[in-house]
Amino acid sequence: MKKTLARGLMNLLPMVLSIWLFWSLFISLDGLGKLLLELVGVQSVFVGAGFGLVASLVFVAGLLFSVSPIAWVYGWIEKQLMKFPLFKSVYGSIRDIASLMNRDGEPKTQKTVLVKQANGSYVVGFIMSESAPQPLADALPDGDWVPVLFQLSYQMAGVTSLVKRDDLIFVDWSFEDAMRFNLTAGIANSKAQ
Known part of the structure; x- marks a missing residue:
């Protein structure tokens, strides 16, 4: 009985926790998107509309950062904020982790x-x-x-x-x-x- 329970736990726990994590992220981003929609006076039509808005905004931001003037302005703002030690530590750590996740197209050196x-x-x-x-x-x-x-x-x-x-x-x-x-x-x- 103990082995059966352990086997069930070992098989279900990773799946359940992964689904819960992604569902929680979806709900959080959907809520943020709904808040943004409400700020401009638009009612959410369906579940996931807020998530779609956030995903679209992130995609548009990605497109904008491929334009030199916008990337330059963002770089300048980033450089100014990096003058604050606490911000530099927190932001630098988050940026490094994000850059590890986005290594598409780069040769893997590890x-x-x-x-x-x-x-x-x-x-x-x-x-x-x-x-x-x-x-x-x-x-x-x-x-x-x-x-x-x-x-x-x-x-x-x-x-x-x-x-x-x-x-x-x-x-x-x-x-x-x-x-x-x-x-x-x-x-x-x-x-x-």
């Missing part, structure tokens, strides 16, 4: 690697960039150093370490499968591809 530890064990890591930032490269001893992320289990956090490229063992394993392996401490049934 490569899965193994790094040997002092005790002979290995840690799964990810090359996040092909070179260390210049200030770090200048401070490090000679060598080809690369930033490697060691993801912590069950967290969206990790440790970035600078490792010599010669000390890395490259693994033919997709970033997504290896990340799933790290995030679940190897519990997830990931198959190497």
Whole structure:
């Protein structure tokens, strides 16, 4: 009985939580859109009209940001707001996370690697960039150093370490499968591809 309940929970929980999360996001954005419609005196005709308005506004914003003058003005405003330390920290973090999600068309630089530890064990890591930032490269001893992320289990956090490229063992394993392996401490049934 205990195994059956656990199996049911393990299968249903991810689906139910995912649906709930996306439904909550839909309802929130629909409510925001309805509020915007009410501000201009338009009544919402159907459920989802507010969501459609918000999605349309985001699409139009994407089109506008492809126009140089608007992108320049936005960049100038962004630069002015970045002068405030608290805003810079919060906004910078959110912008970095958003840019990680929007990497379409860019080559994926994350490569899965193994790094040997002092005790002979290995840690799964990810090359996040092909070179260390210049200030770090200048401070490090000679060598080809690369930033490697060691993801912590069950967290969206990790440790970035600078490792010599010669000390890395490259693994033919997709970033997504290896990340799933790290995030679940190897519990997830990931198959190497």
